[in-house]
Amino acid sequence: MIEFGPQLIGQVEKTLGALLESVLRDSNISEREWVTLRIAAQNTNGPAGLSAVVSDRARFADAEQIIGGLAEKGLLDGDALTMRGREFLEQTGARISRLTAPIWGGLPTADVEAATRVLNEVLDRGRVVASSAESS
Known part of the structure; x- marks a missing residue:
């Protein structure tokens, strides 16, 4: 058993990240883009704008480029999710939930x-x- 601390948190993050990558593999969406979409969906950007919130919360220095790429893919319009973006989040979130249910269950x-x-x-x-x- 690994003691609580950076090593344990890091290994959990890497394991969950690998599961996420397996779900995203066929979607042409990266983990960084997924995180950005999730932040956009929380709609807590306020006056700072999505780029500033993504830079702060996810520590992505290239937030504007990620947002631009998501807009090109039709998933964002400005700081907001498009219908296609919402559908992608919902469908992918459901796949992630099914995959990770045995981890959280019980x-x-x-x-x-x-x-x-x-x-x-x-x-x-x-x-x-x-x-x-x-x-x-």
Whole structure:
């Protein structure tokens, strides 16, 4: 068993990333584009715009290029998902849910709640450290 920390989180991320790549393989959409579409779907861009939110949340320096590519593919119009983009997210999300159901199924609710709290705290702290490192 791997202790909680960067190695465990990294291995989980790599494993889930490989599963995502297997779903996206035939779609002509990269993992970075998928993340950008998911952020666009959350519709929390506000006045900053999608590019700024993607740059901040996903740490993609090339957010504008990713957004432009998604617009060329007909999945985004400006900062908003197109109907085709929404359908792609819905269908692909359903495929991901089916594939990963055995991973999440049956986990004790209290453990899931604790993991959610801890991982969100790690994420918040990581963002603070990343912002500090960028301004140094």
